[in-house]
Amino acid sequence: MARRYEIRLSGSGGQGIILSGIILAEALGLYGGKFVAQTQSYGPEARGGASRAEVIASDEEIDYPKAIKLDLLLAMNQKSCDQYYRDLKEDGILIVDSTFVNQVPTSKAIQIPFTKIAREKFHREIVANIISLGAITEFMDIISPNAMEEAVLARVPKGTEKLNSAALKAGLMAARKFKESMKKGREPQEYHGED
Amino acid sequence: MARRYEIRLSGSGGQGIILSGIILAEALGLYGGKFVAQTQSYGPEARGGASRAEVIASDEEIDYPKAIKLDLLLAMNQKSCDQYYRDLKEDGILIVDSTFVNQVPTSKAIQIPFTKIAREKFHREIVANIISLGAITEFMDIISPNAMEEAVLARVPKGTEKLNSAALKAGLMAARKFKESMKKGREPQEYHGED
Amino acid sequence: MKKRQPRESLMQGNEAVVEGALYAGCRFFAGYPITPATEISEVMSIRLPRVDGTFIQMEDEIASMGAIIGASLAGVKSMTATSGPGFSLMQENLGFACMSEVPCVVVDVMRGGPSTGIPTYPSQGDVMQARWGTHGDHPIIVLAPSTVRECFDLTIKAFNFSEKYRTPVIVVFDEVVGHMREKVALPRAEDVEVIDRIRPTVPPEWYIPYEDTTQGVPPMAVFGDGYRFHVTGLTHDIRGFPTLRPDEIGPFMHRIHRKITLGLPEIQMGEFFQLEDADIAIIAYGSVARSARRAVMDAREKGVKVGLLKLMTLWPFMRVAVERVIKRAKALIVPEINMGQISREVKRVNEGKAKVSTINRVDGLTIPPGQILRRIREVS
Amino acid sequence: MKKRQPRESLMQGNEAVVEGALYAGCRFFAGYPITPATEISEVMSIRLPRVDGTFIQMEDEIASMGAIIGASLAGVKSMTATSGPGFSLMQENLGFACMSEVPCVVVDVMRGGPSTGIPTYPSQGDVMQARWGTHGDHPIIVLAPSTVRECFDLTIKAFNFSEKYRTPVIVVFDEVVGHMREKVALPRAEDVEVIDRIRPTVPPEWYIPYEDTTQGVPPMAVFGDGYRFHVTGLTHDIRGFPTLRPDEIGPFMHRIHRKITLGLPEIQMGEFFQLEDADIAIIAYGSVARSARRAVMDAREKGVKVGLLKLMTLWPFMRVAVERVIKRAKALIVPEINMGQISREVKRVNEGKAKVSTINRVDGLTIPPGQILRRIREVS
Amino acid sequence: MKTENAGNDSEGAREVTEDTQLKPKRRAVRRIDIFKAWCKACGICVAFCPRGVLVIDEEGYPLVNDLDACTGCGWCEIRCPDFAITVKDGRKTREVERRDEKEAT
Amino acid sequence: MKTENAGNDSEGAREVTEDTQLKPKRRAVRRIDIFKAWCKACGICVAFCPRGVLVIDEEGYPLVNDLDACTGCGWCEIRCPDFAITVKDGRKTREVERRDEKEAT
Amino acid sequence: MSEVTKLIYKYLRHDKKFPHVWCPGCGTGIILGALIRAIDRTGYEKDDMVLVSGIGCSGRMPVYVDFNTLHTTHGRALTFATGIKLANPNLNVIVIMGDGDAMAIGGNHFIHAARRNIDLTAIIVNNSVYGMTGGQYSPTTPYGMKATTALYSNIEQEFKISELAVTAGAVFVGRGTVYHAKLLDTLIEKAILKKGFGVVEVISHCHIQYGKQNRLGSAVDMMKWQRDNAVTVQRAKGMNPEELEGKIITGVLVDKELPIYQDEYDKVKERAKEGLSSLAG
Amino acid sequence: MSEVTKLIYKYLRHDKKFPHVWCPGCGTGIILGALIRAIDRTGYEKDDMVLVSGIGCSGRMPVYVDFNTLHTTHGRALTFATGIKLANPNLNVIVIMGDGDAMAIGGNHFIHAARRNIDLTAIIVNNSVYGMTGGQYSPTTPYGMKATTALYSNIEQEFKISELAVTAGAVFVGRGTVYHAKLLDTLIEKAILKKGFGVVEVISHCHIQYGKQNRLGSAVDMMKWQRDNAVTVQRAKGMNPEELEGKIITGVLVDKELPIYQDEYDKVKERAKEGLSSLAG
Numbered sequence A, B: 001m002a003r004r005y006e007i008r009l010s011g012s013g014g015q016g017i018i019l020s021g022i023i024l025a026e027a028l029g030l031y032g033g034k035f036v037a038q039t040q041s042y043g044p045e046a047r048g049g050a051s052r053a054e055v056i057a058s059d060e061e062i063d064y065p066k067a068i069k070l071d072l073l074l075a076m077n078q079k080s081c082d083q084y085y086r087d088l089k090e091d092g093i094l095i096v097d098s099t100f101v102n103q104v105p106t107s108k109a110i111q112i113p114f115t116k117i118a119r120e121k122f123h124r125e126i127v128a129n130i131i132s133l134g135a136i137t138e139f140m141d142i143i144s145p146n147a148m149e150e151a152v153l154a155r156v157p158k159g160t161e162k163l164n165s166a167a168l169k170a171g172l173m174a175a176r177k178f179k180e181s182m183k184k185g186r187e188p189q190e191y192h193g194e195d
Numbered sequence C, D: 001m002k003k004r005q006p007r008e009s010l011m012q013g014n015e016a017v018v019e020g021a022l023y024a025g026c027r028f029f030a031g032y033p034i035t036p037a038t039e040i041s042e043v044m045s046i047r048l049p050r051v052d053g054t055f056i057q058m059e060d061e062i063a064s065m066g067a068i069i070g071a072s073l074a075g076v077k078s079m080t081a082t083s084g085p086g087f088s089l090m091q092e093n094l095g096f097a098c099m100s101e102v103p104c105v106v107v108d109v110m111r112g113g114p115s116t117g118i119p120t121y122p123s124q125g126d127v128m129q130a131r132w133g134t135h136g137d138h139p140i141i142v143l144a145p146s147t148v149r150e151c152f153d154l155t156i157k158a159f160n161f162s163e164k165y166r167t168p169v170i171v172v173f174d175e176v177v178g179h180m181r182e183k184v185a186l187p188r189a190e191d192v193e194v195i196d197r198i199r200p201t202v203p204p205e206w207y208i209p210y211e212d213t214t215q216g217v218p219p220m221a222v223f224g225d226g227y228r229f230h231v232t233g234l235t236h237d238i239r240g241f242p243t244l245r246p247d248e249i250g251p252f253m254h255r256i257h258r259k260i261t262l263g264l265p266e267i268q269m270g271e272f273f274q275l276e277d278a279d280i281a282i283i284a285y286g287s288v289a290r291s292a293r294r295a296v297m298d299a300r301e302k303g304v305k306v307g308l309l310k311l312m313t314l315w316p317f318m319r320v321a322v323e324r325v326i327k328r329a330k331a332l333i334v335p336e337i338n339m340g341q342i343s344r345e346v347k348r349v350n351e352g353k354a355k356v357s358t359i360n361r362v363d364g365l366t367i368p369p370g371q372i373l374r375r376i377r378e379v380s
Numbered sequence E, F: 001m002k003t004e005n006a007g008n009d010s011e012g013a014r015e016v017t018e019d020t021q022l023k024p025k026r027r028a029v030r031r032i033d034i035f036k037a038w039c040k041a042c043g044i045c046v047a048f049c050p051r052g053v054l055v056i057d058e059e060g061y062p063l064v065n066d067l068d069a070c071t072g073c074g075w076c077e078i079r080c081p082d083f084a085i086t087v088k089d090g091r092k093t094r095e096v097e098r099r100d101e102k103e104a105t
Numbered sequence G, H: 001m002s003e004v005t006k007l008i009y010k011y012l013r014h015d016k017k018f019p020h021v022w023c024p025g026c027g028t029g030i031i032l033g034a035l036i037r038a039i040d041r042t043g044y045e046k047d048d049m050v051l052v053s054g055i056g057c058s059g060r061m062p063v064y065v066d067f068n069t070l071h072t073t074h075g076r077a078l079t080f081a082t083g084i085k086l087a088n089p090n091l092n093v094i095v096i097m098g099d100g101d102a103m104a105i106g107g108n109h110f111i112h113a114a115r116r117n118i119d120l121t122a123i124i125v126n127n128s129v130y131g132m133t134g135g136q137y138s139p140t141t142p143y144g145m146k147a148t149t150a151l152y153s154n155i156e157q158e159f160k161i162s163e164l165a166v167t168a169g170a171v172f173v174g175r176g177t178v179y180h181a182k183l184l185d186t187l188i189e190k191a192i193l194k195k196g197f198g199v200v201e202v203i204s205h206c207h208i209q210y211g212k213q214n215r216l217g218s219a220v221d222m223m224k225w226q227r228d229n230a231v232t233v234q235r236a237k238g239m240n241p242e243e244l245e246g247k248i249i250t251g252v253l254v255d256k257e258l259p260i261y262q263d264e265y266d267k268v269k270e271r272a273k274e275g276l277s278s279l280a281g
């Protein structure tokens, strides 16, 4: 049976989680040639706090559209990190926005301050989600950076293309940096925004 | 199985057919101690021409509430006479208001000008139905005149009791007269309202 | 000559419904006129004010349904009456009553459908709608009288069940039953069993309005008596407040179904007529059950071993009764003035055991005894 | 890296419904917002004016249903979309469309019920309502997509069937299907079969709007094209005028049911997945069918002979397909996110042949593959 | 008012009971026809005829009693709920018209 | 206005972050409390304070900046959609009252 | 031959459907006459006319006219009519409703159709009662009158149909009585020719279901009452509230200009085609 | 301690339910505050208060107040409330509705409750949009504004809620804005104390679903707009239509006396007991 990838993006409303989910799905599906199914959680009819998007990708048609065991979990805040960590496979990847996530449940956690980067480097918190997509791309071999960039550019408002591809790159870089830091076995350093 | 009597009163709207049906049912049921079921036909939601009421009487509980084969048919106009005659048993009784019914389907038909009597004797067409009840009482052994009178008085508007019991009697008389005239084998005479 | 019995009178099925409601303690009626149910509104408008009850003619059936739910929450037994088109309009608020467990009674006098159909002619076309008309899974009780006296008795039952099980109860019958007049002797009030909802006895701060109980029916406080609870059509927790938690929603949904299931022995009412030795069983309700009874008697005269199961409760469907019947009966006949609705249920519970044949009429007429008799001959 | 395919795109089930409708020639939409169907209204409001179609947001769902019937009578293919509460309100006018044989499509995106329930969570609680929600016996067609692509395809089918059989067609699916996004490649318009109602060819004075035909579907004239006929919700004669005559009503009622029955071979659509050698068969639809499919594959890996009958048509119920399945299968599993609705139909047609077990969830969640797999193990 | 293309006056189910009261010389001038098959004897035409032209017969149907008085104002026609009475070729004098029109508003 | 029987002020879940800006001698006179657990940082109280008493902190929450200026008019309390700000013991001068009331209508 | 005969031949499905179902003397038949005269004046083709009704005695009217006719559900006629008109703006759509039909169950559709200014003509047969179901009170039954559901007399205030129509936004509102039948011709003609939502309230009589219960006498008596209590808009201007108490103000109450829905929607189509939005897929 | 704190303790189910579901800055919360202050002024007992709502953001209000509370179906709140009030007239029944709830799907119940003069208080949160379902246009969305179902801008005329209430017969009608919160206290208190159907229309803001789409800025910006465009009834008297164009007239629009339904019905009971009719069985 073909390999099935299960990804969950989680955080709070206003962090652009749903849009990230759609872009990720399009990167994998439209530009990556995979079968994809994307779902999201809705709060009560009135606006709710938590936000969650899931993307399932596979080389064959997707039956059950929701995640069963996660290959990758992105947690943009502490609550979602605590809540969803248990859904991760043993070898699943956990990426957190260290701007808001202070306690990580595993040392293997990939900690990158997406929001901080967004603030300090782009003076726009909203691009934090795009930055996180960069990191995801770096850590998921099934996504090609070009596919992701195409997907991002196809969805973001006209006029913001430059900003967003820059953000995407920043995410990729930050992720690489983190990888190295881990290879070097050093404690992952907090990002200070030099680059 | 106990004897089941099936009676249908028919005519056109405004002739008080439904009220007659109710009174007849009460005479048999409440004052005659029988089981009764009374039904009526409704036209379209808007007011329709024809009017029909049925009364089933029996000494045991009544199952099917509609008439199957009539023991007695009262036809207050030609149309209903033509339409319903076929539903009568061979030995069934046909009573017609000869004011409006000119062609009778059988020589055994009991022809009494109820409306004419009402007009000429009471100057009130509306009592024609009560007069007809008198005739029915005379021809149906299961109804006692007292029961019928009680039933009539219980239903007619206050103040009209005298008028209506007079009408009822007139019906009984006319029916007796008709009986005799038949015994005498003479052609039933048209009523001229002397009495 | 027999003297008239004291409490004997000739009345229509529709009038008997009103009498039953008043006996049961109904003191609020909201409705909108519609043939062939209008007499219920009309007589209610005359009778209720005399017993300090309230009648109101609302702007439509949706409003009528809303009003009776409100009245019931305020502690007054309430009812509405309508026919097919109005019943369709009541469905949304009917579901609200199921969800929030508010006792009330809805009478549907069935006329020919679909749509405006044949307003003055009988039908049994709404019996599946009575069970499934509103969206979402909901428990419901549906009773079906076939005589004027049953209109009286089953309306009382309807109120009793609605109060006891905190659920709307539907009473359905065809135009023939609604407009037919029969002699009935109403019982003395003190001879009629009337059940009222169980009120909470605990102090307000301890009251849990949607708490589970052994019978699955939580005590019901009434607006104004100090309990200040919350009622909503959203899925709610035991305190009545909205919840999205599966572990609260699941148990709630199962409880409101369980409470009815637990009551089935008393809720499911029927009449077993000459079934002891019957090889052929007719299953019928409403005016058709009367024709069936006659057909059975006629067939018996000719020596055919046939009996009748008259359903007085349509929903929850009387599986147990049917199973009892098919223990002996090899053939079932289900006559209905519709295209076959209850017969589907019979087939479902029959599980292929007996041979099921249906008689269906949708031309505006009810089914006469002769038509059933003919079928009995065919299958026997 | 793969290049993006021309007409490939990622869309929600709700959006796919709109695409399907536009392909099928829908040019009129009247609706009222409601979760989780709102996207259908929203996208329609954007797309329709671009193709000279008309979108109108009415004051409620009753009005929406009325408006689409009116538009269809004026010759424009029309549709509305809603969820449970709104679907309940549409029932009366839906029955009118059945009675007067006006083609139209109604989409019900099912959320948790009853009443307001759980607006944002999936359910299959309206499946029986879709068949029986309006009063009186009425024929109806109900389709149930389980993928985004099926949302597109079955919406086109819905319009085609509604036009061909002159009947309203309902499309129902749960919130998961409606909000899920999948990659779909829409066909070129010329590759899509679109069916339009048959118009009369005879001169107006010869036109008999409700005449019987071999297929039971009379040609349908349109207001404004010179035929000046009458349309009513009352029982009517072949000329469309009100009638009380049983000999006219009976044949009419049977014709409108017959016309659907004659079409069953094409109307009843399903998918037989690994059923050839299956001892156990799962019968499912909507998002649950997706879980079932996965469960079948997992079970097969463990060597269990299990298959899936995916229902894409819910009503008229697919008796023939089920009968085919139980020719071999000894056990049937019917998982639904409701208290058991289609499973009742399965039991009815099963007539005790196979062992039928149900999986039901009403806690707001859909049924995951694991839950079905467990049941497969239990019955195998 | 466009009155053309009603040319099918001759045929059709609707036959008319010619009014007997009509005096020969007037025939060309004015006629009032009552179509009993449709008339429901409601009495409206009779009650509101401004000239008392009509009376009620013993069966309750309207009867033309004084055709001379008829001004052809057409009110009987217009107020008949059943399209059962028609007035043909109504010539009017100015002041009669004025008086009758007053009623219209 | 009946203000009795609200005596359960001491207990209850609702704890209050005491305002640090508060100068000792004023404590008895007036205090403004912001209940962060309920505050949604909408900025309404800040925007419409007629005296500019409040400012927004970097997290977006209101902060008492110039308590001296506070007239205790209570508008911040009244316009807070979340019951998250309270003003205690507001003494007002006549003309301030008049000016602030003007806003009310 | 006479005018009316010509119109009967031209506009009525007279050959099979007459005499009609309405009671002897019912005002509804008089309104039907006014309707066909008014339509004849407009010169519109029969093929382009649609007569839509709800359920009630008045609801039976479409059966009798040789147009495209639609007898909908109770209270919903305007919603069907809205669909018809927007789907094919070339059709002239007239909606006939009873007071219960239009103002009880259908009240919401009425005010919304007026608000949206859908180009329809709404004729309301106001006989102050539910005639067809046998004489229950309606939203226009005056306070104190009797009905089969108000045996102890009606305690509800009545809706003023025309006034409500005005507030809801109707661009043309006229009121007449069946007694003043010629005025109806004019009002209905004006309403049909009016671009936008036109309302004609017709004060009619139901002597059978309403008159009898309230001892108002025959159809003739009730029409006399209409005659004696009608006041033209012009005359009303010169009268004070007391004098106007219980009077029927007849004539054109409102006649104003507002863009109709379908014209506004045409602009929407243009804007949409300009691809105004990038959101759209 | 402060007034508001006292009221919170007295009237809110604050211990578990807060912070409430509404978006930061939503006007609905301000109205909730005004409501409890007004009720406190009336001095009514909590046990006798019933707060009924329909479906919508405003519909969530009952959850938070410590009264008898009922969250009904969309648009039907007034029908439930009518049943409650007539069944137990001792209860003080307040109905909170959104503009869609009260005027779209619920429009008919609104005008009929007003006509019958049921002794209820109706508070309408008019934010000109369907907030809860995500920003579709409502019957009070002004012409030309954007909504998720009116991307090319709204082409419908808006209902004037208060004016419609007046025509329908409401005995008390007041209008205020969330900015002028103290006025709301007064209007709501008056409406509650009023014998009969009292209406308070509150101009509120939905900056999230309506403001964003129409670039009207934050909650603060939208409240400034309320401040700058409100005109008191008194001042409005001295202004001409042009000047009043686009303004919000605030204050008491109508305050009149009419017998309420339940009092009238008490008379019905008397008449009934006099056995007025022989018809009755």
Ligand SMILES: Cc1ncc(C[n+]2csc(CCOP(=O)(O)OP(=O)(O)O)c2C)c(N)n1
Pocket: C032, C033, C034, C035, C061, C085, C086, C089, C116, G055, G056, G057, G058, G059, G074, G097, G098, G099, G100, G101, G102, G125, G127, G129, G130, G131, G132, G133, G138, G206
């Ligand atoms: C949904 C629904 N409710 C009720 C009815 C019953 N019904 C038929 S006509 C009518 C009222 C008729 O009154 P009106 O609209 O004033 O018309 P009229 O008969 O007086 O001309 C009613 C309540 C129905 N057909 N459908």
Ligand SMILES: Cc1ncc(C[n+]2csc(CCOP(=O)(O)OP(=O)(O)O)c2C)c(N)n1
Pocket: D032, D033, D034, D035, D061, D085, D086, D089, D116, H055, H056, H057, H058, H059, H073, H074, H097, H098, H099, H100, H101, H102, H125, H127, H129, H130, H131, H132, H133, H138, H206
């Ligand atoms: C019968 C029905 N139709 C539609 C809906 C969906 N719905 C929920 S709230 C709402 C409208 C909310 O708008 P409004 O009444 O103005 O309240 P707001 O959210 O703006 O406060 C709608 C259409 C529903 N719940 N029930």
Ligand code: SF4
Pocket: E032, E048, E049, E050, E051, E052, E053, E054, E069, E070, E071, E072, E073, E074, E075, E076, E077, E087, E090
């Ligand atoms: S036309 Fe005028 S005057 Fe002549 S009969 Fe008719 S109403 Fe009388």
Ligand code: SF4
Pocket: E034, E038, E039, E040, E041, E042, E043, E044, E045, E046, E061, E062, E079, E080, E081, E082, E083, E084, E085, G025
């Ligand atoms: S008005 Fe017409 S129906 Fe009435 S009596 Fe005269 S002709 Fe006959």
Ligand code: SF4
Pocket: F034, F038, F039, F040, F041, F042, F043, F044, F045, F046, F061, F062, F079, F080, F081, F082, F083, F084, F085, H025
């Ligand atoms: S108004 Fe209330 S919620 Fe908004 S910032 Fe001020 S205290 Fe916080």
Ligand code: SF4
Pocket: F032, F048, F049, F050, F051, F052, F053, F054, F069, F070, F071, F072, F073, F074, F075, F076, F077, F087, F090
């Ligand atoms: S009480 Fe008045 S002056 Fe003081 S902070 Fe609040 S709004 Fe400003």
Ligand code: SF4
Pocket: B046, B047, G021, G022, G023, G025, G026, G027, G028, G057, G127, G131, G132, G205, G206, G207, G208, G209, G210
């Ligand atoms: S019942 Fe009244 S409205 Fe209906 S037809 Fe008879 S008179 Fe006319």
Ligand code: SF4
Pocket: A046, A047, H021, H022, H023, H025, H026, H027, H028, H057, H127, H131, H132, H205, H206, H207, H208, H209, H210
């Ligand atoms: S959506 Fe609008 S109305 Fe609803 S809570 Fe948010 S701001 Fe308030």
Ligand SMILES: [Mg+2]
Pocket: G056, G098, G099, G100, G125, G126, G127, G128, G129, G130, G131, G138
């Ligand atoms: Mg009427």
Ligand SMILES: [Mg+2]
Pocket: H056, H098, H099, H100, H125, H126, H127, H128, H129, H130, H131, H138
């Ligand atoms: Mg709103």
